[in-house]
Amino acid sequence: EVQLVESGGGLVKPGGSLRLSCAASGFGFSSYSMNWVRQAPGKGLEWVSSIISRTESIHYADSVKGRFTISRDNARNSLHLQMNSLRAEDTAVYYCARDGYPNGDYHYFDSWGQGTLVTVSS
């Protein structure tokens, strides 16, 4: 069974940093592109970042470019999101999501974690 478990969320002051992690199990992690998607309280979904399995190429939403860094550790089946210079508008539940098919650039999400809440407030 595919499992994605996020951790690392919490309360942080504006300008602060957090590192989110996603522990993956039940599938060949290294073969899949992985993604972060967030959802502000009561709002819709917003794609944040993707890391592509075959090429290790990386993409970011403009709203986080230069502040967030996505990375993966295939040996530990884990995905990370380093978030710096956090702003109030970064407050959201952050979901880790797996691409829909291995070894390709599919960019839709067939498995999701339960999410971790990040609150940016003074």
Added chain:
Amino acid sequence: EIVLTQSPATLSLSPGERATLSCRASQSVSSHLVWYQQKPGQPPRLLIYDASNRATGIPARFSGSGSGTDFTLTISSLEPEDFAVYYCQQRNKWPLTFGGGTKVDIK
């Protein structure tokens, strides 16, 4: 950036009725349009990928159609568990974008 506009924002229907949800893209996304369902307190669930392909385990009452800029998600006969928020997403071009969602609630 490709903007996805979903309509209506809210759809009030009764169980057994047919639901028709729309997603319009600001430029062509070919057939690279995806639909998700989200219930309160839960992550989204993949329903349809590439406009018309049902994901694993998704009931046949869910169907998708369209290409280019206009897409439709149809639920042929609403079950009680189908009352939720539905989002479309385009995977044709970076940045990936989502529509604002359509809430299907009980009339």
